[in-house]
Amino acid sequence: MNVSRPVRFVDGAAVRCHDVAMDDVVDFYRGPGQLVAAIDAALTGAGVDRDSLRPADLASVDEFHIRGRAATTEIAEALRLSPDSHVLDLGSGLGGPARTLAELTGCTVTGVDLTPDFVEVATALSEWTGLGDRTHFRVGDATATGLQDAAFDAAFTVHVAMNISDKPALYAEALRVLRPGGRFVAYDVLQGEGGDVRYPVPWADDASTSFLATPPEMRDLLAAAGFEVVAEVDSSDESLAWFREVRARVERDGPPPVSFGAFLGERFGQMAVNQVTNLAERRIRTVMFTCVRPG
Numbered sequence: 001m002n003v004s005r006p007v008r009f010v011d012g013a014a015v016r017c018h019d020v021a022m023d024d025v026v027d028f029y030r031g032p033g034q035l036v037a038a039i040d041a042a043l044t045g046a047g048v049d050r051d052s053l054r055p056a057d058l059a060s061v062d063e064f065h066i067r068g069r070a071a072t073t074e075i076a077e078a079l080r081l082s083p084d085s086h087v088l089d090l091g092s093g094l095g096g097p098a099r100t101l102a103e104l105t106g107c108t109v110t111g112v113d114l115t116p117d118f119v120e121v122a123t124a125l126s127e128w129t130g131l132g133d134r135t136h137f138r139v140g141d142a143t144a145t146g147l148q149d150a151a152f153d154a155a156f157t158v159h160v161a162m163n164i165s166d167k168p169a170l171y172a173e174a175l176r177v178l179r180p181g182g183r184f185v186a187y188d189v190l191q192g193e194g195g196d197v198r199y200p201v202p203w204a205d206d207a208s209t210s211f212l213a214t215p216p217e218m219r220d221l222l223a224a225a226g227f228e229v230v231a232e233v234d235s236s237d238e239s240l241a242w243f244r245e246v247r248a249r250v251e252r253d254g255p256p257p258v259s260f261g262a263f264l265g266e267r268f269g270q271m272a273v274n275q276v277t278n279l280a281e282r283r284i285r286t287v288m289f290t291c292v293r294p295g
């Protein structure tokens with residue numbers, strides 16, 4: 001039986017929905033609005049020199065995942081990129097990982113994200129950092145991007161699958177758009193063995209938009225999609241240490257000019273506390289899978 005999926009419209013474009021939680025996901029992330037102006041004002045207020053703005057200066061707001069820019073650097077290495085590489089970022093957020101990859105390797109990155117406000121910010125921040133020609137962002141669903149088959153040399157996704165219940169569709173889409181022999185990295189928060197996640201967390205207020213796979217489930221999902229998994233690295237201990245370093249830095253130097261609180265609001269404080277508890281009690285794990293589409 002051919003069951004058609006519901007369609008929602010984002011920025012005038014039809015986006016096929018795999019689950020009704022997508023509207024709730026966008027509502028969770030979008031924040032109070034006027035996000036470009038808010039980030040602009042925060043940077044100006046902190047005296048950040050806009051003429052010499054580099055991706056690293058924005059990491060406190062645009063590398064929206066555990067271990068920030070350090071994890072993105074690992075992804076750049078795992079993907080084995082060159083200046084000729086065209087890379088797809090599934091769930092590109094505010095574009096920090098895309099800009100870091102473009103800056104480190106000279107590659108070109110296309111980012112797809114469900115939240116229109118984030119796509120607007122990602123596009124603006126790329127212009128501000130002089131990377132507008134090598135990073136491009138569009139609104140879309142990572143499970144059905146509408147992009148051409150085998151169009152990318154490499155693909156990655158960072159802390160996105162937690163919001164996606166239809167994981168087979170996500171990894172099938174990653175495989176479909178990747179050229180044979182191309183590499184795919186999935187760096188995500190996984191369900192640990194320590195019990196249910198304590199909410200709120202920086203990807204969900206509650207379990208209704210949170211769908212964590214366990215490490216064995218991830219292995220099965222990637223293999224079922226057709227990937228060969230060539231590396232699996234659990235960074236949960238490093239993630240815990242990273243949170244402690246961030247906290248020590250804030251206590252020593254004060255908060256950064258702009259942070260995830262710009263869109264998550266005051267709830268971000270409790271979310272950060274819960275993240276540390278979730279990691280310490282192994283309710284969550286951070287794991288990076290490096291895969292190859294067989295050629």
Ligand SMILES: C[S@@+](CC[C@H](N)C(=O)[O-])C[C@H]1O[C@@H](n2cnc3c(N)ncnc32)[C@H](O)[C@@H]1O
Pocket residue numbers: 025026029062063064065090091092093094095096097112113114115118140141142143157158159160163164202203
């Ligand atoms: C925690 S943020 C991570 C953003 C970015 N990958 C990073 O590491 O900075 C999760 C992102 O996933 C996006 N997202 C969630 N579900 C999605 C879907 N089905 N398709 C595309 N993006 C999605 C959200 O809009 C949000 O930008």
